Amino acid sequence: MSFVSFSPLPCVLGIAVYWIALGILGLTQRADRDAGRILYAAGAAGGLLLAVTAAWALGDAPTTVQLPLGLPGLPFHLRLDSLAAFFLVLLGLAVTGISLFSTGYFTSGSTTNDRVTCLHYHFFLAAMVFVLLADDAYMFMVAWESMALVSYFLVTSDHRFAEIRSAGFLYLVVAHVGAMAILLCFGVLHGPDGGYTFEAMRSADRTPFWATTAFLLALVGFGAKAGFLPLHAWLPEAHPAAPSPVSALMSGVMLKTAIYGLLRIGFDLLPIQYASWGVIALALGLVTMLYGVLFAAVQTDMKRLLAYSSIENIGLVLAAIGLAIVFRAHAMPALAALALCAALFHCLNHALFKSLLFLATGAVMHATSQRSLGRLGGLIHPMPWVAGAALVGTLAIAGLPPLNGFVSEWLLLQAFLLSPELPDPYLRMIVPVATAALVLAAAVAAYVMVKFYGVVFLGQPREPSLRYAHDADAWQRAGLLFLVAGCVLAGLFPVKVLHGIDHVATGLLGRGMGDAVGGHWLHVTPVSAERASYSPLLVLAGILGVVSAVFLYVRVRYHMRTRRAPAWDCGFPAQTSRMQDTAEGFGQPIKQIFEPFFRIEREMPSPFDGAPRYRARTEDKLWYALYLPLVRLVERIAGWVSRLQHGRIQWYLVYSFATLLALLVLIRCQ
């Protein structure tokens, strides 16, 4: 690098500007479709470049830039450090896949305004970059809210449907409330003499009370975006409403920006952590995780299911962050690094496989116009590419070796198993419960994903038209395959990924996982080889070796005669597609076991019904326990307030008169 001075920050900035330019170009394009498609592909190239550039910057010292924009006295500060770089890598990778897919996806143009969508899509990408680069409160808020705003427009891009409009509304309101909490948090954090740059905040002194207040506000603010309980309600509404590539971006990347913000404030801007924060975060994370997975199990809409699954995954990440804080507060930096790495790794994983799965649902919707699990099935036959890609995503999200989801869960479990070294006995007692919750959620997640994949892709088609569904086109396949490759490679070479993540941990905690990561490229050994080790490549090689050996043996030793016949099914003669287990049926056991969690409305047929009909709706209890009462309260207050405004001039004059007299008496009394 002696002759080329390469600095990543301007390059990253350039990519963001490039995306903005693409968006504007998209707005001005003619109705000519192909021109529009090229824009998304060009955007994908930008994503790849971003990932490479940011990966390059991972280990570097932070670089900063100031733009001559922003408020007077508070110009836009940008900073690229390892934490931001890691999330930029995540963003770049996910965007590459999603934009490639979008190239093939945003073609029909029948329902949405292509040009406006293209604009918002690329602005959304750029806004996320700016969120990650921001180094002062104002820039951060501007980028953060712009991100919310454009994603709101994307969510409502098909706004002819009332439920999509209300989903978008709910989303933006929750996002805005969260943003206000973040604003308050910055207000608490601000440095000496009102410094709102992050640099000033880092060096500010504050009492434990204010530090805790700031952390809790950050938890609420970023929780609203990430979907921590009880601010998760928008997720299952907004994700299904958005076009699938947008759902993928929101779930895969945007939620991570909230995690980024939490880490930025929790570890970077607040230099000292307290164990109680960690316990709060841990508990909140676990509850969110369980809640998400249980609701995912009973969904009948495939995108809602994935949205609830996102809540689960975010809860897992939060739990890991909580654990990291607990370790950090007890001066155990190596273990904190382990937990933090698990969190970050899971962020990356979730970005890859959740994007992949949302894109797969996009392909399915594109081909079938169906979102309800009750009307899908058997798509593995007409859509083998999509089904194959979705299978990888399903196995990855279910946390199975040798794919990537397993690695992060494995690291997190290792961190949990190391927590008995904590000096505080009360904390130690939390550990088993927390571990139990974690593994339970992981296991139910596998259940959920089997349901998802099985009902959508396997079995017999539940609608006749599904047989003629078309597979993804070349661009869509490219996007899917890119993400599949990401899942597989991150799963098989976790040590490489951990090397990158380790820089982040080092940057935030002052010490990373250290030599433990660098031991051997084949084995992940978070603490020491005796303690634990895992080598996904060997596991895969083992499975493939045995499978091929057995296959060859069987092939050579025995005849391979195969005959096709109707399914046996214990000899039942008529087998229609309606006799398969439905999505509701699949969720039924979970519903029954965890009944107190749900709010279930049943419509039971009576014995005398001519056309008996059974219907059950499962709803979020929190919606009724929290959101609706809140809305009612606000409406009631509005009712009281509006009584002031009754249209009688005399009374209005009385108001003025009373105000005047009250003020006069007030100042006379002073």
Add this chain to the structure above:
Amino acid sequence: MPELAVLLLLPLAGAVTFAFLGASARAPEANAAFSGFTALAAVVLAIRVLADGPQLAMRDLFHVDAFSVFLVALTALVGFTTSLFSRPYMRNEVVAGRVGPTALRLYHAMYQLFVGTMLLALTTNNIGILWVAMETATLTTVLLVSLYRTPASVRAAWKYFILCGVGIAQALFGTILLYLAAERVLGGGGTALLWTQLEGVKDQLEPSVVTIAFVFLLVGYGTKAGLVPLHNWLPDAHAEGPTPITAVLSGLLLNVALYAIARSKVLADGALGTPLAGNLMMGFGLLTVVVAAFMTLRQTDVKRLFGYSSVKHMGLITFAFGMGGAAATFAGLLHMTVHSLTKSAIFFAVGHATQKAGTQVIDEIRGLVHTSPAVGWGLMLGGIAILGMPPFGVFAAEFLLLTTAMSAQPWAALVLLVALAVSFGGILWRVQAMVFGAPNLKPLLHRPAILPVFVHLGLTLLLGFYLPPFLAAWYREAARLIG
């Protein structure tokens, strides 16, 4: 200063012209031309003040400093863009048979007169003349509010007239008391009402008189600014008048009223040496924000809805000025600017939307973005901007205000945030309903004026990202003057 003369005489000339020719075929264009040249004069004046500092003219009768010239420029600019918007708007009204030639003459004449009185109020050095200008502004708009002669509009105008008339009378009493206090220091004759004189001796004024004077001034001009509970004229007046008038009422008149309050506060602070004036203003501001926020939840008329939004923003600005200090006042001034720009842009869009829908009822306006994407997106972006979403400038102002409030008055910041969240929900829900969804609107004969909408929104957007140095210096100077 010739530009000052042009600035003040041109609208007057316009008013006289239109009193006779206001219904002619080219009157809308002429209206825009008058406003355009006025705006030009304002720009020239602004440049001069920027270069040479505060100006006095005509035997100290006129005084233009950074604070007033910034509002002069804003007023003239919004006056100009509104006249552009009013061109197709009023033509459509004529086509719809809602206004006749007489009404059109009245409209154009009063429009010019209104802008003229606003400019007079801002440039005069005499707080008595300031009062006269404010009263005249009320009188000019009162007939415009009842222009359509529907029962509702007559009611609204009557309410406007009585409430503002009574309110402004209180302001006169305050002015008299101020004169009483000043006279003891400056002696009788013309100088005791001159701002430049008053400002110099403000710490010698008798506190007990100034306290009472300030209360009367606050109640008086506060009525015009729409502070709760004195605001009751505002929603109706916003709803029933022609939309260009709504735009200037909301974007200009309220600002000028706040300008008068801010000037009064300077004197009160100087005389009292206590934060009493600021505390009163903060109290009014908070109450206004909270009540207006909750009121937005109950609105079914789109113009009333945004009328309440104006009330809320006036509360925020009053709060900012009340808090005082360089940062908060800066935020207040920025807020005035962006609110004027955004709110008038919203009313432009709303005006076209209501003409298309033939109603102002929110529930009957649907799918704007389908029938006319520009108006739809204009309304949507305007709504988003006025709700304080970045990257628009309103957010910049709110950011400054809230962060300052959090250091100085944390409890108040919390109240403000709750109120902002409530009004966010209330307004977004309704804007979304109008802009999105399946369309039900009909096309118009005269093409809507989209340019003013997007010019305003573009300026607001720019202010969210970038405050030109001269503007920032200007605000700082003005904040120094009134902070």
Add this chain to the structure above:
Amino acid sequence: MLPQYALSQLLEALFAVVVAPLALGWVNQCRAWLQNRRGPGVTQPYRVIAKLFRKEVVLAHQASFLFRAVPYLVFGCMVLATGIVPMLATALPFAPAADVIALVGLLALARIFMALAAMDTGTAFGSLGARREMLVAALAEPALLMVFFMPSLIARSTSLTTIVETLAHQRVAVHPSLAFAAVAFVMVMLAENARIPVDNPGTHLELTMIHEATILEYSGRHLALIEWAHALKLLVYATIGIALFVPWGIAEAGHWGALPTAVLALAAKLLVGGAALAVTETVSAKLRIFRAPEFLATAFLMAVLGMLTHLLLEATA
């Protein structure tokens, strides 16, 4: 890597693959005796598997490539699992590739493939079986992990080699938590291997079956592989139990001299264990399907309690 290590790994895996049906046969035979039947003999599973391999495969019309690949994948996973569990010797060369958590993951992988294959044909019983199988797994898997965590905490490692060495070679120490773990483990093992009281390996009564329902559509060599994998799974569980709770007698890798002892010890333990399993199955009745979660929840709670006990009583911070 020394070749003898590789050899020992290969030998152990082969040993497991060969012995697995025998273990299954032993359990079935014991059960037959307990039920006053003569029983088909301990080699019956071999005969079944051999017969199935020779039969032709009848595939449902709807079956996709997934359906055909699954038997091989499941079999591969199970063989790999035997390669991880220290059956006869510790410090196997493959052990660093996967620890207990990965082992559970591997078992879960096999199960998920099984469930997906069951859903693939789109029959009523297939999907019913898949659902029930996944339900059992959703509760049994966390319990299993929690069971594994107790020895992991004692040994401060999740590597099976380290765990077994610690437990086998340590001076006698009382670990009450292991008692909880053992009970929970047995319950999980019953559930995971489709034994009474959770499932009935012998039934084809539609409404009660769990595991059998998932493999209804399989035939021929596919079914042979699955049956064999099933036997392997039982063996894996049995040997894990032995390794964790009665590890004495196991050889270290490369110690060829200790191997015969290890084989004998394992055989003895398996004989006793199989008999015990048969007794359990005979004296208990199958639970209703919705009682199964309660059964497993009990196991889960036992494991959590065990961990709590460990952290309260045994941990030395």
Add this chain to the structure above:
Amino acid sequence: MSLANQLVDLIAALMLLTSFAMLAQRRLTALVDLLALQGVLLTAATLVAAWVTGHAHLYLSALLSLVLKVVVLPTLLRRLVRRLDLQWDREALVNTPTTMLVGIVLVIVAFNLALPISALSGSILRGALGIALASVLLAFLMMITRRKAVSQVIGFLAMENGLFFAATSVTYGMPMIVELGIALDVLVAAFVFGIFFFRIRETFDSLDTRHLETHPAGEGEDV
């Protein structure tokens, strides 16, 4: 106590009296008369001020008051009352005795408020400020308690009278230009009122402000 002082005090007392009388009076023509009387008092007060100070512009101001407040406005209102055929007004909120009681309280409040200012100021304005303030508040009260639009306008004009009285008696008149401006505004206001009455009449067939009580959609549903 100089003659001027006594005169001003007398005028102030009469001012207060007329204010109370207006509060009690329900006949519209009588109200207009009272308004004209206030105009006369105002002119007198201005003349006294002019006499004391010798300012020429105060004589002009007195003339202005005379023309506007004694001649033009009352005439205009009388014609309106006749043309629109109005005779009586009713109380909108509370009955007359109560109104009077409230009015007395207001006078006390006004005096109390004006006390510190009166204390520090010299010569002739001793009690005048309190009375001016009281007149303003009483006029305000009258506007609140009356139902007819015309009465409200009269209340409004009475309020303006109170303000003018304050200006003349307390400060010997405002600067001329301001006075002119205010007078112009009052005149314009009167014209606007006139236009309004006909608009109201034309729209509602009545000048009762009950018709002006709106029940706009979305607010006050329970009224």
